[in-house]
Structures are given as structure tokens and as C-alpha cells.
Amino acid sequence: MSGLVLHNYFRSSTSIRLRAALNLKGLGYQYVAHHLRKGEHHSAAYLAINPQGLVPALELDDGTVLTQSLSIIEYLDEVYPQQPLLPGTPLDRARVRALAYAIACEIHPVNNLRVLGYLKSTFGADDTAVAVWFRHWVNETFAPMEKMLAGDPRTGMFCHGDKPGLADLCLFAQVVNNKRFDVDMSPFATIRRIYENCLAVPAFADAMPEAQPDAE
């Protein structure tokens, strides 16, 4: 056990990214669940840990708290060089980060629980309208990303070559999340293939929502 404490929620896709990263690095951690639908991430106790009130957050041995899943993953990759999550050259790293950010900056934030809640409470969106919204933003990014992956010889079993990395963490978590809104994945053959290849890796399978202690 490394002394790491992971504050997270079984279904949160940013939590899935980070759990899979920790698993790939072979880092054990204490699992602390914060139930997002019950608002537990807005408790005073959790806001003292992460003033943003978001999961995941990672507490280090000395009590230092790291926030923002992608920042934590870059940190882990710098401090624990085993199973690198970024490739060796600046150009290749730029490719992998761009793929990761396409999901992390274009899909995930817009489809967050709190954004969907705002659509319902303020604009009167029903479940159908919310699902249409969710699928729209997935398609807006997955359609070009499918082309970018399929058309680049650097794509292998995973987004970049034959070992999983930062982009795969984001892709995997997004595809898991998509299932809650019946996203039609049939146009995205390469993305589906990479997802399946991830799922065959225990580090990813063990990061799935249903494998967590707070799963419902």
C-alpha cells in the first residue's frame, strides 16, 4: 500500500480515468467514496480537502491533495515512471495529449452531472432532451476523433501504439459513460476497438464502476 487516498465516486468518468492510471502504475490506494447524487462532495469535510467540491482528488502520504484528474495523472507519470502514460517525443506527446483533451475538454465537461442538472432545472429539459444533448456532444468529438485515429499510422492496439496511455484513459472512461445514454457507437469502429482492447487489460477492467465498493 502506497499511502495514497483516492476520493472518488464509482460512476464518475474522471474517477475511472484515475483509477485505471493508478492500476496501470501498480499503485495501491485507499478508496474513499463520495456519493455525487447525494451531494456528499459538497460537504464541509470534503470542501476542506478539495475546495472545488469535485472528484477525484488524490491525497498523498504527507496529506498534500492533488486535484483535476489529468493533472494528477501527469503527476503520477512523472513520479512513477513505470508503465509510462505518455510517449517519448514532444510530437508524440502532443498527439496523445490532444486526443485526451478532445475528450476531457470537449465532451466530458458539457455532459457533467451538474450541467445536465442545470438543463433540467432551468431550461425544463426532460430525460429525452438531456440524452439528445449528451449524444450530440459525444458525436461532435467522436466523429473527428475516429478519423484522426483511423487515419494515423501511430494508432495501434491503443490510441498511440500498442501500450495504453493518457488518451486511452480518457477514451475508455468516456465510452463507459456513453452507455448510460445509449450512444450509438457503430460509426466509431476504431474507438470501439481501442475500448475493447482496454477492457481486456485488468488495470482498466478493475477501474469499471461496477467493480467499486460503492457500486449500486
Added chain:
Amino acid sequence: MSGLVLHNYFRSSTSIRLRAALNLKGLGYQYVAHHLRKGEHHSAAYLAINPQGLVPALELDDGTVLTQSLSIIEYLDEVYPQQPLLPGTPLDRARVRALAYAIACEIHPVNNLRVLGYLKSTFGADDTAVAVWFRHWVNETFAPMEKMLAGDPRTGMFCHGDKPGLADLCLFAQVVNNKRFDVDMSPFATIRRIYENCLAVPAFADAMPEAQPDAE
């Protein structure tokens, strides 16, 4: 002139980030404007450069195209070490990236032109409802970020110490963007102070929308 070609739009906040980064590094570039409100980023010519149809994109000397502003900035920081945009230790880098991503992943994507357009076309949001939405997501992140900045001794003239970096690029661009929606910045003294310190640096002032050739 470095042979770099910047595809961007004067008012886009991700373009502002990247222009300021290029300026801080002292890298000249050819400025190519794509008018977002006229949909020029969806032209076949631009989609051949960036299949995502988003700005900014940076073309290198050899025609390689980099996308996603934060990925491009990390690339520039790796290849051009002058004026480093990230600090020297993994823990400090994690802090700076987390501040940058809080803006890049929690505020900017939700307040993007295309998202605001969807609110209008599908949910019938008027200009007032769009402005309320915009300010809501700024406040959701700026409120905790103000605490995180004000309460950390590593905050200096800028987000991290006395030299501008990755987090300042995002903060600066967001504050510029906020002006279009009359965000009340009075609760955010530290963020305002950092913004003013950025504005006093020519690399940032020269990245402002009104200083660009396509400004209206």
C-alpha cells in the same frame, strides 16, 4: 520568423492562451484568421487541417498540425525551454496544471460559442438566460479558485510565483472572455490582481483580441 502558422480567431479564448504562450516564448508566427461566427472553421479547407474544426491549431515548419491549445502549449514548453511555462517540480507542476484545467475543463467548454448556440436553438434561451448560464459556470470555478490562490503561499505576482505560466494563460484568457458577459469580478481579488499583472506583460497585452488583425 519561426515558420509557425497559427490558425485562430481574435476573440477565441483558447486562441488568446496560445498567442500569449507564443509571445512569451518569443516565437513569431503567421496569423491565419478563421471567423467562427461566419462558420469558417467548418470549411473543407480548414477541416483538412483540423478535423475537429476548432481553433486554435498550430502548423509547424514541416506541415505537422498540432491541435488543442493546452497540448500545443505543453509541446512549446518542451521544445522551447526559454521562459518555462511550468515549474520545476512534479508537485508544483501538478498545482499549475490543476489551476489551468479548472478553467480549461470546467469553465471554458461549457461556455463555448457552440454550446451557447445549442442553448438558444434547442432550449429557446434568450440573451439573458445565456448570460446567466455563462456567469454561473464562471462563478462555480472562480469562487473556489480564488480561495485556492489566496490561501497558498506559492501564489505570487502570478498563479505560481512571480513569472507567468500555464495557469496564467488560462486565467487571463478567461477574464478577457468574461467581459463579454459582464461577470462581476469583485469577489475575486486575487484573480483580478493576477489578470492585471498579466496585462502589464507585453506578451499578454499583444495577445488581446483587439490587437489582432481580424479584430472587429
